[in-house]
Amino acid sequence: MKIIKDAMAGTLESSDVLVKVSPSDGPLEVVVKSEVERQFGEQIRRVVADTLARLTINEGVVIVEDKGALDCTIRARLQAAVLRGGAVEGLDWSILQ
Amino acid sequence: MTSTKLRRSMLFLPGSNPAMLSTAFVYRPDSIMFDLEDAVSLREKDTARLLVFHALQLPVYRDIETVVRINPLSTSFGPLDLEAAVRGGADVIRLPKTDTAEDVEQLEAAVVRIEQQCGREVGSTKLMAAIESASGVVNAVAIAQASKRLIGIALAGFDYVIDMQTSRGDGTELFYARCAVLHAARVAKIDAFDVVFSDLNDEEGFLKEVELIRRLGFNGKSLINPRQIELLHNAYAPTQKEVDYARRVVAAATKAEEDGLGVVSLNGKMVDAPVVAHAQRVLRIAAASGVRK
Numbered sequence: 322m323k324i325i326k327d328a329m330a331g332t333l334e335s336s337d338v339l340v341k342v343s344p345s346d347g348p349l350e351v352v353v354k355s356e357v358e359r360q361f362g363e364q365i366r367r368v369v370a371d372t373l374a375r376l377t378i379n380e381g382v383v384i385v386e387d388k389g390a391l392d393c394t395i396r397a398r399l400q401a402a403v404l405r406g407g408a409v410e411g412l413d414w415s416i417l418q
Numbered sequence: 419m420t421s422t423k424l425r426r427s428m429l430f431l432p433g434s435n436p437a438m439l440s441t442a443f444v445y446r447p448d449s450i451m452f453d454l455e456d457a458v459s460l461r462e463k464d465t466a467r468l469l470v471f472h473a474l475q476l477p478v479y480r481d482i483e484t485v486v487r488i489n490p491l492s493t494s495f496g497p498l499d500l501e502a503a504v505r506g507g508a509d510v511i512r513l514p515k516t517d518t519a520e521d522v523e524q525l526e527a528a529v530v531r532i533e534q535q536c537g538r539e540v541g542s543t544k545l546m547a548a549i550e551s552a553s554g555v556v557n558a559v560a561i562a563q564a565s566k567r568l569i570g571i572a573l574a575g576f577d578y579v580i581d582m583q584t585s586r587g588d589g590t591e592l593f594y595a596r597c598a599v600l601h602a603a604r605v606a607k608i609d610a611f612d613v614v615f616s617d618l619n620d621e622e623g624f625l626k627e628v629e630l631i632r633r634l635g636f637n638g639k640s641l642i643n644p645r646q647i648e649l650l651h652n653a654y655a656p657t658q659k660e661v662d663y664a665r666r667v668v669a670a671a672t673k674a675e676e677d678g679l680g681v682v683s684l685n686g687k688m689v690d691a692p693v694v695a696h697a698q699r700v701l702r703i704a705a706a707s708g709v710r711k
Contacts, residue, residue, distance in 0.1 A: 330465045336437035393472035394436040401465040412498075414505050414536065417471065 324381035328406030331390075331398035338390040340402040343382040349373065355387035368392045372399045375416045376407075422699075424448050424706050425570065425609050426638035426654045427647045428485065432457035433466035439473040443482055445644040451485040454499045455514050463495045467502045474506035485546065487512040491524060500525075504532040504543050510569060515577065516547035517554045522564035529567070544569045546611075550577035555595045558602035570609030572640060573599045578613075589630060600635055609637040618643050628653045655710040656700045664697035664704075671697075 324344045331339040351373070355365055369385055372395070383402075387395065400417055429447035431438050433454045442450055452473065458466040474484055486508040488499035503511055513525050525545060533540045545567045549555055555578070562571050573595055575586060584591045592613065603610035612631040615624045628650055631639060639650060656664070666684060671694045674682040682689040 334437065336440060390436060391440050391476075393476060394440065394469065397436075397468040397472045398465070401468050404464065412501075414501060417468070 322377050322403065322407045322409065324378065324403065324406045325408045326406050328402050330401035330405060331394075333386060333388055335388050336390055336394070337388050338395050338398050339386040339388075340398045341382075341384040342402045342406040344406070345380060345382050347380065349378060349380050349383070351383045351385070353385045353387065355385075355389075357387070357389055364392070365395060368395050369399060372396045373403075375418075376400065376403050377416075378403060378407075381406075422702065423483070423569075424638075424703065425483070425611070426703075426707075427650050428572075428611060428638060428640045429644065429647065430457065430487075430614065430640060430642050433470040433486075434458045434462045436469055436473075439469055440476065442644070443478045445647055446482075447641065447644075447647050448638065449483040449485050449510070450479070451487055451512060451640070452503075452508075453487045454495070454503075455487050455489050463489070464498075467495075467499055471502040471506040474503070474508055483509045485510040485512050487514060487548075490515050491521075491528065497528065500528055501532055504529055504538065505536045507538075508543065510544045510546055512546045512548055512572070514548045514574070515550050515554075516561055516571075517551055518557050519560040519564035522547055522561055522568065526565045526567060541567065543567065546570045546572060546609075548572045548574045549595070549599055550574040551581045552578075554578075555598045558598050559605055562602040562606035562608055568606065568608050570611055570637065571599055571603050571606075572611035573613050574640075575613030589627065596631070596634060596636075603637075604635070610635070612636045612639040614640045614642050615646070616642060618645065621649065625649060625653060651707040652711055654703060655707045656704050658709050660700055661704045661709055664700035667694055667697035668701060 324342050327343050329341045331337050333339050351369060353366055353369060355362055365387055425448050427447040428449040428451050430451050430453050431442050433452045452470045454466055454470060470486060486503035488503060488511060489495035491497060529543050530540055533543060545565055546569055547561050549558055549571055575592055578595055579585055579591055600610045615627050632654055641647060667689055670684040670689060671682045682694060
């Protein structure tokens with residue numbers, strides 16, 4: 322899947338995460354900022370990387386501002402932002418698990 | 419066959435709120451309903467759908483019944499909501515604005531297709547229909563009997579009173595609809611759920627309405643705030659006197675069965691099978707929520 326336009330999903334409210342995606346020609350750039358970076362930074366990055374890999378996102382810019390979201394919320398917001406900004410024809414639910 | 423699952427409280431949660439989606443289980447309602455319809459703005463339908471899809475798969479929801487209210491299938495959102503709910507593992511799909519039995523049949527056909535595609539056991543997704551119009555009330559019996567997957571039908575007051583060209587008041591405006599929906603549910607041997615009570619600060623009014631619907635025979639009520647759960651459960655809890663009598667009835671029925679007797683008697687009087695069934699239900703509710711305080 323390819324990101325073709327700027328898009329975002331989520332909020333900066335507690336227990337949520339704001340995800341912004343933008344197209345770019347270079348390799349995939351992921352920026353993660355989190356209020357719980359020290360405790361869960363590694364886990365958040367793992368969830369972000371896994372979710373983007375399943376969506377086959379290999380280029381573009383992805384910015385994740387976490388406010389203490391659960392893994393399932395991070396996945397949902399990332400997927401929503403990518404689907405909003407991506408070239409999607411028909412939704413393959415298996416990659417959203 | 420009438421279900422033994424208690425469904426007194428069905429707590430509405432906006433599908434767009436991640437904080438509530440991930441913590442609502444702590445309130446222990448009988449069922450949790452993730453709402454993708456009225457509680458979600460048009461521009462957040464896609465994000466809420468994904469939040470609910472993932473929240474459904476949280477381990478904390480394995481031991482609590484999950485319901486997803488989808489948008490009507492006639493909208494562009496409804497079919498996608500249904501995909502997310504069935505694939506996410508929702509126990510029950512709540513169909514809004516059900517006017518005819520065909521609406522339920524159409525929903526069931528779509529659910530079967532998704533179950534087959536995603537490998538979920540066919541028949542494992544249950545359904546409930548919300549009746550929100552004069553047409554729905556008039557067709558309630560056919561709707562309630564439209565699918566073996568239906569676990570219940572619910573009256574939704576807001577749209578119904580608008581359709582009836584009236585407004586919410588002391589309950590008189592819902593009298594016919596409540597009775598019609600309840601009778602339809604009982605004909606089909608499924609559960610009946612009453613409307614939400616939206617004034618959170620009117621505890622007295624809430625309890626008055628709960629007492630009315632409990633006495634009418636409703637299984638429970640849709641709720642919009644966790645504060646209403648304990649009040650509702652307590653109102654539905656049997657009194658100590660009712661529990662004591664139910665225990666005696668069940669004990670007499672057990673003894674009659676052990677003795678190979680076809681007739682149950684208590685204090686020299688015959689006890690009919692429906693009385694035994696009612697006593698068992700009283701004890702189930704008492705086990706879940708104790709004795710009324």
